[in-house]
Amino acid sequence: MSLKYQARSLTATVLAAWLVAAPALGGPLLDAAIEAERLAAQNDARGAFEAIRSGLAAFSQSLPLTVPRALFVTEVPKAYRAYAPKAEPVFLTGEKLITYVEVTGLKWQPADGEQRQSHFTVDLELMDDEGKTLALQKEFGNFTFTSHSDAVEVYTHLTLDVAGAKPGGYVLHYTINDVIAERSTPFELPFTLKDKS
Numbered sequence: 060m061s062l063k064y065q066a067r068s069l070t071a072t073v074l075a076a077w078l079v080a081a082p083a084l085g086g087p088l089l090d091a092a093i094e095a096e097r098l099a100a101q102n103d104a105r106g107a108f109e110a111i112r113s114g115l116a117a118f119s120q121s122l123p124l125t126v127p128r129a130l131f132v133t134e135v136p137k138a139y140r141a142y143a144p145k146a147e148p149v150f151l152t153g154e155k156l157i158t159y160v161e162v163t164g165l166k167w168q169p170a171d172g173e174q175r176q177s178h179f180t181v182d183l184e185l186m187d188d189e190g191k192t193l194a195l196q197k198e199f200g201n202f203t204f205t206s207h208s209d210a211v212e213v214y215t216h217l218t219l220d221v222a223g224a225k226p227g228g229y230v231l232h233y234t235i236n237d238v239i240a241e242r243s244t245p246f247e248l249p250f251t252l253k254d255k256s
Contacts, residue, residue, distance in 0.1 A: 086118065086121070087114045087117035087118050087121070088114050088115065088117075088118040090114060091110050091111050091113060091114015091115065091117070091118075092111060092114065094107075094110040094114075095107040095108070095110040095111040095114070098110055112208070112211070113208070113209075115211050116167075116208065116209035116210070116211050117209070119163050119164060119165075119209075119211050120164065120165070120166055120167065120209065122163060122164040123164050123242075123244070124162070124163075124164040124165065124235065124237050124240065124242050124243065124244045125162075125163050125164050125244060126160060126161065126162060126163075126235060126244060126246045127161050127163055128140075128159070128160070128161040129158060129159065129160045129161070129233070129246050129248065130142075130144055130145070130158070130159055130248070131144070131145040131148050131156060131157065131158055131159075131248060131250065132144055132145055132157050132158070132159045132216070133145050133157070134157065135157060135216055135218075136159050136214065136216050139161070139212040139213075139214045140161075140212075140214075142159045144159075148248065148249060148250040148251065149250070149251045149252075149253060150221075150250060150251070150252055150253070151252075151253055151254070151255045152222075152224070152225075152226060152252055152253070152254055152255055153222055153255065155218055155219065155220050155221075156218070156219040156220075156221060156231065156250065157216055157217070157218050158216060158217045158218075158219070158231070158233070158248060159214065159216055160181075160214060160215055160216065160217060160233070160235075160246075161212075161213065161214045162179060162213045162214070162215075162235055163211070163213070164237070164244075165177040165179060165213060165237055165239075165240070166237060166239040166240035167209040167210075167239070168239050170205050173207075174205050174206060174207055175205070175206055175207070175208060175209050176203060176204065176205045176206075177203070177204045177209075177210070177213065177237075177239060178202070178203045178204075178237075178238040178239055179202055179235055179236055179237050179238060180197075180198045180200060180201045180202070180235075180236045180238060181198070181199050181200035181201075181202075181217060181233055181234065181235055181236070182195075182196065182197050182198065182199060182233065182234040182236065183195070183196045183199035183200075183217075183219070183231070183232070183233055184231075184232040184233075184234075185219075185221070185229060185230075185231060185232075186229065186230045186232060187227065187228070187229055187230075188227065188228030188229060188230065188249070190230075193224075193229075199217070199233075200215065200217055202215055217233065219231065221252065224252055225252070226251075226252045226253050226254050227251070227252060228249065228250075228251050229249070229250055229251070229252065230247055230248070230249045230250075231247065231248045231249075231250060232245060232246075232247045233245065233246055233247075233248075
């Protein structure tokens with residue numbers, strides 16, 4: 060038996076074993092994708108969409124609590140990923156800081172009326188550019204989302220008024236706290252205040 064033949068045989072054996080094991084190792088996202096493809100092939104678009112949405116929601120809850128996107132915006136966001144980003148993190152004194160925040164990995168639990176609910180808070184810490192804490196507020200934001208199914212596209216906005224702060228460099232440190240899962244994740248946004256003149 061040649062070495063080339065043995066390598067091909069080993070490759071075929073490993074590939075076959077992987078293909079057999081893949082569904083067992085897949086998890087909710089792969090299972091949902093397979094079911095969605097099956098339903099789509101049967102011309103059941105509604106069922107296919109619900110299968111993949113449910114799978115994505117289950118997969119999202121298996122992830123660590125994460126902030127996939129957080130940035131300063133020029134106005135209150137209109138919807139998930141519907142925002143106007145601020146070109147630079149530079150604000151005039153007296154200008155409010157609006158932050159767009161996405162959260163994934165939230166846990167959902169049953170709520171009244173056969174609905175589902177997630178709940179998270181946001182702690183705020185404002186520091187100067189040398190790391191000195193200037194302001195600290197627990198539960199600066201407190202958000203409860205209730206819907207008929209576990210949501211995947213969860214976002215909010217945070218508005219901070221830093222009136223009276225002197226021009227200079229600052230760091231905005233937020234901590235997202237998943238109340239149901241009792242876990243947290245922080246993120247920071249540096250910014251600069253400038254005089255209006």
